Amino acid sequence: MLVSDVQKILDAECICCENLIDTEINSACGSDMMSDVLAYVKDQSVLLTGLVNPQVVRTAEMMDMPCVVFVRGKKPDETIVALAKDRGIVLMSTPHRMFTACGLLYQNGLKGGCG
Amino acid sequence: MSEAVRLSYDVSADDFTHAGEASGAIKRTLKKLGIDMEIVRRVSIAVYEGEINMVIHANGGVIEAEISPTCIEIWLKDKGPGIKDIDLAMQEGYSTARDHIRALGFGAGMGLPNIKKYTDDMKIDTEIGVGTTVYMKVNFT
Ligand SMILES: Nc1ncnc2c1ncn2[C@@H]1O[C@H](COP(=O)(O)OP(=O)(O)O)[C@@H](O)[C@H]1O
Numbered sequence: 001m002l003v004s005d006v007q008k009i010l011d012a013e014c015i016c017c018e019n020l021i022d023t024e025i026n027s028a029c030g031s032d033m034m035s036d037v038l039a040y041v042k043d044q045s046v047l048l049t050g051l052v053n054p055q056v057v058r059t060a061e062m063m064d065m066p067c068v069v070f071v072r073g074k075k076p077d078e079t080i081v082a083l084a085k086d087r088g089i090v091l092m093s094t095p096h097r098m099f100t101a102c103g104l105l106y107q108n109g110l111k112g113g114c115g
Numbered sequence: 116m117s118e119a120v121r122l123s124y125d126v127s128a129d130d131f132t133h134a135g136e137a138s139g140a141i142k143r144t145l146k147k148l149g150i151d152m153e154i155v156r157r158v159s160i161a162v163y164e165g166e167i168n169m170v171i172h173a174n175g176g177v178i179e180a181e182i183s184p185t186c187i188e189i190w191l192k193d194k195g196p197g198i199k200d201i202d203l204a205m206q207e208g209y210s211t212a213r214d215h216i217r218a219l220g221f222g223a224g225m226g227l228p229n230i231k232k233y234t235d236d237m238k239i240d241t242e243i244g245v246g247t248t249v250y251m252k253v254n255f256t
């Protein structure tokens with residue numbers, strides 16, 4: 001699946017790094033606890049989270065995650081967007097809640113990355 | 116790379132926005148040196164957890180790294196409160212972080228266990244009221 005597919009499936013708005021939406025995604029991880037995300041390494045994962053702060057982008061950076069999706073229509077501020085642009089991480093915002101967003105991706109064939 | 120590369124970064128106390136800058140810089144340096152991606156990721160996660168701990172549990176400090184052709188060694192030195200019971204602190208899920216830290220996505224008690232998991236060697240040197248040094252080493256082969 002591509003990051004662009006994630007965007008379509010989740011009716012998401014792309015906030016930055018639209019030029020990178022052709023990146024391949026193999027798994028997904030939904031969590032508001034960054035240490036839980038950091039505990040499970042999987043290749044090319046998308047991170048879904050309801051948490052909005054710079055550490056979400058840094059967690060994705062450390063994990064080589066190409067994309068972060070904020071659930072429930074949450075939008076990151078300028079500091080967060082600037083950081084994501086610098087690190088080349090696609091940020092998206094979906095109107096769906098966490099459970100629904102994860103379910104939609106799972107239903108479309110994406111598997112879990114969190115253990 | 117014949118000589119060791121030495122890096123040093125200041126970590127500010129309670130600066131949650133910039134926490135992770137040092138880890139990111141170390142990560143980029145390793146990438147530039149052409150170190151295997153999987154190893155770079157392991158190092159990044161371990162240092163990042165340690166850097167976050169310096170910000171949320173201690174009063175910031177200094178991160179020093181030494182990269183040789185065979186490994187990276189990192190020392191995270193703080194002048195924080197120290198750790199009373201290292202065995203307890205190393206347990207998965209053990210955390211003294213309060214709710215406002217948890218609301219930021221940390222304080223799950225997985226930091227030190229994660230560091231242990233991703234490194235080849237780890238040591239904690241701590242003294243109550245003086246500070247803590249977390250040492251970690253990751254081999255490149
Ligand atoms: N640098 C440090 N200085 C003082 N205490 C620390 C430090 N690092 C870790 N600790 C203590 O060890 C506990 C466990 O750390 P960790 O596994 O990273 O979990 P968390 O950071 O989620 O609480 C912390 O809650 C804290 O009490």
Ligand SMILES: [Mg+2]
Binds near residue numbers: 225226
């Ligand atoms: Mg921690």
